[in-house]
Amino acid sequence: MSKLFPIQEIGSLAKPKWRTKGLRQPLSAQDLSEAEEWAQKLGINDFHDRAKGILKTSDDKTRTREILELSTLYGLRLFETAGVDNDGVGGEQQRVEMYEHVIKAVEGMNLLGHVHSFDYKYFNKGVAESKVSRKRPIYTPEFSDVTRYAHRAVKVPITGPYTLVDWSFSGYYIQKQRASSPKSRKIEAKREFLLDIVEQVIRPEIRDLVDAGASWIQIDEPAVTTHPEPQEMELFVEAWNETVKGFSCKFSDHTCYPSEIGYKVLAEYAPKLDKCDQLALEFANRDTSRLGVDESSREGYSDLKHFVNAGFSGEFGLGVAHVHDFTGNVSSGAGQAIGRDLIESPELVRDRLLFATKIVGDPVKIWANPDCGLRTRTWDVSFAKLANITKGAELARETFE
């Protein structure tokens, strides 16, 4: 029997100050002190040689390359040291963020400016100004560094085409539509834009990744649950199926923070997604912070039953740790609230996994992961969360021995 409740990360980690600053300007030895501290924790034995190289180079391009490579190595080792079974791509250190990173590589798109997401978080929103196509490889250079350093299985998260289009202004595609009503124009523009992104941008990228050896691609589609209309869901399925057509690697979907309707609609359409081996979903955010495997303690996981009832037969990546600010109460034994962070206890993680197992019916189908990427948390907090997910999975595993 394979290991039950394997641990995976979902994508991002915060970018260390030295990584962010080092991409803009030369670093001092002082700037690298934090990196030195983490080098010891993570066993980066050649840190000093690498640091020397970074400090002595006067060429911005070389420094940037070395810093991106080093931060990717750090991300990989952080996951590995915390006990994660699937390293991902080292916390997406080589990406600006999930959206902008892609848009910058798309011909025909332009970043227009920042718009509000929540609190003091924003994202730089792009507009299609002409027909889109891929300007350059998007994830393949990162994948090449990752494969050099990863000791474990690699999963490559990529931003899904539906989300890219949904988070962009349609611009060119709207203006070329001739439909009379404003609503029809928007719908037709979205479909054309989406299918162009699939064919001209995402599929060429997947082809390159697969050719470079990628065996598992996670397609991030957080936007899909925001449009539960049947017409939109069918469009999503059409785009997904076009995206994966003809490729033989493993595909998983990551979706999080759905609108009020929850995961119910995604569950209905999930069985129609070709080659979708896993759904990695956010749940901890909506759950209580108290121990227990009863329905009321684990209310956040009730939506899982929709997927089971709809007949989705793949794996579930279960969000067992919150990734945003936390200001609520934590019951005894369920974790620790430190400032704006919640560090879930291994016991809370265990209970979440066991409750999910009751619904899914088969522990083999369940992976443990944070709700989403950990980019909003510090490395200390991310490490503590992942380490407790690892311990919690171990506790859950013990109940099956």
Place this chain on the structure above:
Amino acid sequence: MSPEIQLAGIHPRSEKLIELTRSYERAGTSWSQVEVQFEQETRELIKLQKSLGFDHISDGALGWQDQLRTVARSLRGVESGTRYSRWFDTNTFYQKPIVAGKISAGEIDPKNFLQTRLLAGEKNRKIILPGPYTFSQLSENKYYEKYPDLLFDVAVAEREIIRRLRNEGVSLFQLSEPCLVYQPYRETFRGESEVELALRAIRSVVENNPGEFVIQTYFGDAAPIFSKLVDLPVHGIGIDLFETDVSSLSRQTSKTLVLGVVDSRESYVEDPHWIADTARKFRKQVDVQDLVFASNSDLKFVPQGIANQKLEALSKASELFEGSR
């Protein structure tokens, strides 16, 4: 008279303010620096509205973190919670209010709602609040056994908030009710009784309550409930023209209609001629006395430069519309 133009929601922050708030979060900027920029941008927005001929001036709610939080924090029985939920089908989030006790108006500090000092010279002040139905629908109820009790307690508390804001010189209150029309999923389509309940709650906020009220719907088709909306005892009804099936609207009304005629979710700036033409077609369909031109919802979904261009387009369209009469 040419149609009035109004802000219909939260206005976007500038790139400069965005950078300052980000820096504040990283402890790189003091709050006082951020506050100075908030004030400056609010002043600029007020100036822009006046230069474009707005009759009712809003402060743009630049400091509001989401559409519900300011009201949630003014209510007893409601906790802010820790859960972020998606704001309809946008890529923005709101902190989900948790109803943990009986709701009533709590300590209402008008400064949390609007920049009273910066609006001091403005006679006609507009504020945008979530309507009772939308607020209660988007909250997590952990206290009330029956939903109507929750809904009507929110309505009573909102009356008190409105009373306090009226004392601060607000004369026009927009109650945003996207939940009345946002019905994307067939199984959750609202039944007639639920719509009636929602409208009764709105009535209980506005009836015998001095001040002008607009009920603004967006993100959905207002046509199925349009005839009921125009029967509400309010000054105006707002509809989202990018979602509403105008061809099925046919009605004479003495109400002011707020036309959401520029799309707050697309960067493409609508041509003023197209806006005026769309409004003319609308008026052929619906016999309406007064029109107001606005965006279909909060302009915070586009960058500030685009939002301001859209306001300018509305202003030009208003002039063109007048010229056609």
